[in-house]
Amino acid sequence: MAPRNRQDLDAGDLAAVLEEFIRSFIRLPSAERHTFTTLSVLHTLAGRGPMRLTALTATEQITQPAVTQLVARLERDGLVERRPDPEDRRAVLVQVTPAGARIVHTRRQDRVDRLARLSETLTPEERHAIGAALPALARMAALMDVER
Amino acid sequence: MAPRNRQDLDAGDLAAVLEEFIRSFIRLPSAERHTFTTLSVLHTLAGRGPMRLTALTATEQITQPAVTQLVARLERDGLVERRPDPEDRRAVLVQVTPAGARIVHTRRQDRVDRLARLSETLTPEERHAIGAALPALARMAALMDVER
DNA sequence: AGAGTCGTATAAGTAATTTATATAAGCAAG
């Protein structure tokens, strides 16, 4: 951790920190028996609202047939619903059901709880520093989503 | 994004921001054809140094036989090496080869490049805010790793 | 030395994903 001066933001340092968080987040209990991809799809749908299969293919880094089958499994388990896209009769819109949303919400809450607990061990200055950076981080994250 | 006051760190906001980054990070090109789990193992080994299979089982959320097989694949592809643990003749130590390290490094560099590019679109104040929060975030991430 | 545990491996079955291909709906031009 060695930014050249206090004005500078070292992208390497930021990447390293994010990597650590990612590692820890991904390995959360996830009591439910779902694969990483499954959870990712649920999470994407919960965050973005109804999507076409094609859109999911793009965001999830798996092939289109894999999405079709994954959604079929999720539907079988009552976690998502499919309905025809009124705008294009070839397309299907997938959306989370309340049961699916509940899974996402539980996982999210686990993470929030964990972060809240950890933040209590930080100094007030540290908490303040992170709090002050959140709007900028949020904007950055949003930008990431846009480009590509 | 609504912290109650500037002193407060809202864990929900932090979790939300991290989620966004995670989503974007995970879906990086990853040109190479490796599963998420495979990349995660490589990354863990690169970051932590040689580890036992058992240790990987704990960090990767998969069963022990799955780790054995995964490591066998990685070894076949020349990305990791196994060697006996001098301390315990039952155990095996797994470590990344230069080829494995290169994959990790490339992915990391992609992320750094992307973050660097994005940070140029931020205001100096935003960059400063993030830079100032990095040490605290790093400490928090390190703590996450420890507790369970 | 025997009983119990630990670290890894193997086997067999199942789940998830891939490639290749099909079908049906939209779309553009003539």
Next chain:
DNA sequence: CTTGCTTATATAAATTACTTATACGACTCT
């Protein structure tokens, strides 16, 4: 309006990755 190209999803077959169950050698303790 119909022929040909493209888009959105589905299906089939093969492959890859993972799981449960079990085995086996190495440590540990007494």
